[in-house]
Amino acid sequence: MLPDPVRGGFGVPGPGKFVFRIPVCARDGAATHPRHRVVKELVYVTSAPVLALRGVSKRFGAVQVLTDVELEVHAGEVVALVGDNGAGKSTLVKTIAGVHPIDDGVIEWEGRSVSINRPQDAQHLGVATVYQDLALCDNLDVVNNLYLGRELKRRGTLDEVTMEQKAQELLSTLSIRIPSVRIPVASLSGGQRQVVAIARSLIGDPKVVILDEPTAALGVEQTAQVLDLVERLRERGLGVILISHNMVDVRAVADRVAVLRLGKNNGTFPVHGTTQETIIAAITGATDNAVTRRQSRTAEATK
Amino acid sequence: MSNNIDAPAPAVEQAIDPRLLVREQGFSGYISEFKRKIRGGELGSLPVIIGLIVIWAAFAASNGNFLSASNFEYIAYYMVGIGTLSIGLVFVLLLGEIDLSVGSVSGLSAAIFAVLSVTHGVNLWLATIAALATGAVIGAIHGFVFAKIGVPAFVVTLAGFLGWNGLMLWLLGDTGTINLPDTGLIHLFGGNSFFLNGDIAGAYILAGVGVAALLFSSLGEQGRRRSAKVPFRPTSEIVLRTVVLAIAAFGSAYVLNLHKGVPNNLVFFLAALIICDFVLRRTSYGRKIFAVGGNIEASRRAGINVAAIRISVYAISGFFAALGGLVISATISSANQGGSDPNNLMMAIAAAVIGGTSLFGGRGKVWSALLGMLVIESINAGLFMLGEAQSVQYMITGGVLLAAVVVDSLSRRTQKSSGRA
Ligand SMILES: Nc1ncnc2c1ncn2[C@@H]1O[C@H](COP(=O)(O)OP(=O)(O)OP(=O)(O)O)[C@@H](O)[C@H]1O
Ligand SMILES: [Mg+2]
Numbered sequence: 001m002l003p004d005p006v007r008g009g010f011g012v013p014g015p016g017k018f019v020f021r022i023p024v025c026a027r028d029g030a031a032t033h034p035r036h037r038v039v040k041e042l043v044y045v046t047s048a049p050v051l052a053l054r055g056v057s058k059r060f061g062a063v064q065v066l067t068d069v070e071l072e073v074h075a076g077e078v079v080a081l082v083g084d085n086g087a088g089k090s091t092l093v094k095t096i097a098g099v100h101p102i103d104d105g106v107i108e109w110e111g112r113s114v115s116i117n118r119p120q121d122a123q124h125l126g127v128a129t130v131y132q133d134l135a136l137c138d139n140l141d142v143v144n145n146l147y148l149g150r151e152l153k154r155r156g157t158l159d160e161v162t163m164e165q166k167a168q169e170l171l172s173t174l175s176i177r178i179p180s181v182r183i184p185v186a187s188l189s190g191g192q193r194q195v196v197a198i199a200r201s202l203i204g205d206p207k208v209v210i211l212d213e214p215t216a217a218l219g220v221e222q223t224a225q226v227l228d229l230v231e232r233l234r235e236r237g238l239g240v241i242l243i244s245h246n247m248v249d250v251r252a253v254a255d256r257v258a259v260l261r262l263g264k265n266n267g268t269f270p271v272h273g274t275t276q277e278t279i280i281a282a283i284t285g286a287t288d289n290a291v292t293r294r295q296s297r298t299a300e301a302t303k
Numbered sequence: 304m305s306n307n308i309d310a311p312a313p314a315v316e317q318a319i320d321p322r323l324l325v326r327e328q329g330f331s332g333y334i335s336e337f338k339r340k341i342r343g344g345e346l347g348s349l350p351v352i353i354g355l356i357v358i359w360a361a362f363a364a365s366n367g368n369f370l371s372a373s374n375f376e377y378i379a380y381y382m383v384g385i386g387t388l389s390i391g392l393v394f395v396l397l398l399g400e401i402d403l404s405v406g407s408v409s410g411l412s413a414a415i416f417a418v419l420s421v422t423h424g425v426n427l428w429l430a431t432i433a434a435l436a437t438g439a440v441i442g443a444i445h446g447f448v449f450a451k452i453g454v455p456a457f458v459v460t461l462a463g464f465l466g467w468n469g470l471m472l473w474l475l476g477d478t479g480t481i482n483l484p485d486t487g488l489i490h491l492f493g494g495n496s497f498f499l500n501g502d503i504a505g506a507y508i509l510a511g512v513g514v515a516a517l518l519f520s521s522l523g524e525q526g527r528r529r530s531a532k533v534p535f536r537p538t539s540e541i542v543l544r545t546v547v548l549a550i551a552a553f554g555s556a557y558v559l560n561l562h563k564g565v566p567n568n569l570v571f572f573l574a575a576l577i578i579c580d581f582v583l584r585r586t587s588y589g590r591k592i593f594a595v596g597g598n599i600e601a602s603r604r605a606g607i608n609v610a611a612i613r614i615s616v617y618a619i620s621g622f623f624a625a626l627g628g629l630v631i632s633a634t635i636s637s638a639n640q641g642g643s644d645p646n647n648l649m650m651a652i653a654a655a656v657i658g659g660t661s662l663f664g665g666r667g668k669v670w671s672a673l674l675g676m677l678v679i680e681s682i683n684a685g686l687f688m689l690g691e692a693q694s695v696q697y698m699i700t701g702g703v704l705l706a707a708v709v710v711d712s713l714s715r716r717t718q719k720s721s722g723r724a
Binding site: 035048097099118120123129131135136137138140144148149150151153155156158161164165168180182186250 | 525527528531532533534585586587590591593594596597598600601602603604605606607608664665666718
């Protein structure tokens, strides 16, 4: 595709763009002299993923929960993370969110290696997480939970009015009915709590949103709203990691599906052009059953 | 607070759900909201206020002097010392933890103050600051061992309970008692110091300022909420609350004026309560304390530095313990070996719980310290008038504490079953 002179940018398909880059030769020594002009060249690069895991491992005591896991999320992309129960999906999410620091491997943020040791680190980078267990404070009301850790202030004190106003607007876009935003979340239904947790991840200005089974407790209408929301996040150029056991939901919104099996990568598939059977086979490890083993053995024998 | 649900027009179709907690306008709405809260186990200050009325009625029936101005003056004056310890304990209880060292720290603080100012002739205010700072540092040490090393708070502060008591005894030495001159902070906290020198106007000024502050802050908030189109308190409710406070405040002022006026230590106590209430309800620091008390892991994931909150809360508890120690020593004009009487600790915990702060964390108000101490000091004063021995006082206060804890546990259970815990 040709550069679009009107918009001043370059419309290209795929997650790449044209950038001005200092050629390698210029970077190595020659350009370090202040009087040398750095000559830039126009190149097409695949933009670095906003978040990338490289060889991430995590163990809890004797259990090796994650082994050399790779994962990439680009801006404006929805990556579904799927796998059986206990595959390590939630643990992976927690390593990104800073709840459990990684033992081995590298986490890259916009191409730079970063260390995420505390939830604050992830927050500062721009990672917002909806945990599977929701992580809400039952004694606090909905507004306080939404703004926990980043309260709005007015003259140094909490600005309850603005927080309440924004909370109501946010919740109404998720089409959830909550008796009052001023009652403790303990008195909400499971789905209402889940929507509160999801709404919470949208406060602040995240670049990557991680949703760990966000629709598990939701009704038909609310699930549709959350899937719409995921698409809106993608349109806004955010990276989204979506964990779900529901293949229909995954196929509806995801661009790529990353499969985790027993704490290891078991393939990454583009949603378009991959059948559901292939993904399910990767999840269950059906590619590694007695039949396939015999097939591969006979294949070897015939060579 | 849940009227005017219609506030923002939601983007999606939203027929009013019949189950929404829409409160009818006006007074009947207020009553039905109140009933709903009681049924849901949100008892608030109700049990303690009923308890207080029952206690006063019972003592008044058995001794005509109980309802005298001098007796109320006595209660108002003597509740401040332990009430101050109780303020610090409310912070700790909000975290769902306990601080068993406040009695010993209060005794130690009085001893440090006495030794510095009387024995070594250090400037009074310097000695005061040293005593208060010691309390805060001791509390921070407890908090550090608990938060960073992971020793249960119960054990850390139990060690403090013994250790700081020992240090106090060592500081006071053989004589065991150091008399304090009636100057400086000791004079202000002592029995001869009244607001505006006991002028009748003093008490009414305090009452008037308090009532006006409530009225104007409520109206201001109502206005801001109304213009932001979020639910607001109806005017009738604001008027009702203001009238109730006005009756309590001007009634107390009238009674205290019949005797000598408002003791200055009570003024300090009220000021401390107002400041702490503000910190807990209106600042993000206070919000973090409630969050940690509600769900530690969720707070951590929300980016709250749980260890810092814990350490600072124990430092606050130590500070108020030290302050309470100075108040107690001012009421007895000396620092002595009885300064760290374990009963002070028990009374302070009892006051917070009786006043309605939950032992389970995340629920409570600093005003519990005031309400709880009113109950305890009323019982003490009443039994003292009846000439009952200390033994009976302890048994009855123990019974009241048990009752308060039972109410706390039951209301928590009701809240759970009605989904509010
Ligand atoms: N804090 C922990 N301590 C010890 N082991 C843990 C811990 N958290 C998770 N595990 C173990 O790690 C493995 C992966 O758990 P994880 O919660 O990541 O699975 P999951 O893929 O999210 O499963 P599900 O689909 O059921 O949510 C499990 O075997 C679990 O027992
Ligand atoms: Mg999981």
